[in-house]
Amino acid sequence: MGLWLFLMKVNECEEEETQTRASENTAVNNQKSKGKTEPTEKLVISKPSNACEFGQMLNAVNARKDITACAELLTAIEPKDLPVLLSNKLEGDNFLLFIQALHSDVFCQDPGLVYQHLLYLSKAERFKLVLKLLSQNAVEQVQQLFESLSKEQNEQFSLHDLESLKRDFEL
Numbered sequence: 001m002g003l004w005l006f007l008m009k010v011n012e013c014e015e016e017e018t019q020t021r022a023s024e025n026t027a028v029n030n031q032k033s034k035g036k037t038e039p040t041e042k043l044v045i046s047k048p049s050n051a052c053e054f055g056q057m058l059n060a061v062n063a064r065k066d067i068t069a070c071a072e073l074l075t076a077i078e079p080k081d082l083p084v085l086l087s088n089k090l091e092g093d094n095f096l097l098f099i100q101a102l103h104s105d106v107f108c109q110d111p112g113l114v115y116q117h118l119l120y121l122s123k124a125e126r127f128k129l130v131l132k133l134l135s136q137n138a139v140e141q142v143q144q145l146f147e148s149l150s151k152e153q154n155e156q157f158s159l160h161d162l163e164s165l166k167r168d169f170e171l
Helices: 002-033 051-064 067-076 079-086 092-102 111-121 127-132 136-150 159-168
Strands: none
Touching: 051 067, 051 079, 051 092, 067 092, 079 111, 092 111, 092 136, 111 136, 111 159, 136 159
């Protein structure tokens, strides 16, 4: 009985994700057909209560390629929760958006938080697979983020910690 209920919840979550993707794609396509390339409404980001909600927000952010909204989403969650919230949904475009968000102005005042998000991102399911499929441009953006972090002094991580994490990112 418990497995059946779990499978129903998973199916509901996947259906909601599909509906969210479809509505986001429709909204983006409508904007493009009107000759507009910028979204008209700002995404409202709140702390997701589960992986399904996180996935829906991430899909909306990714559909718009909204780095600021992605940064807001990452600041709304605890870094340690990232692998669970991502579940098995980590993809190259989401990964790159995370890297760009972590390198944005939203995080520039808190290198410790950037480090924590990178640390837990490296523990996400599919992380190694996504790394292998990154474009050269994406790899360079990851390297730039690590270079920026190495210039920051922080109590939350040492240069040794950063070098160890860099190896996890295969840099």
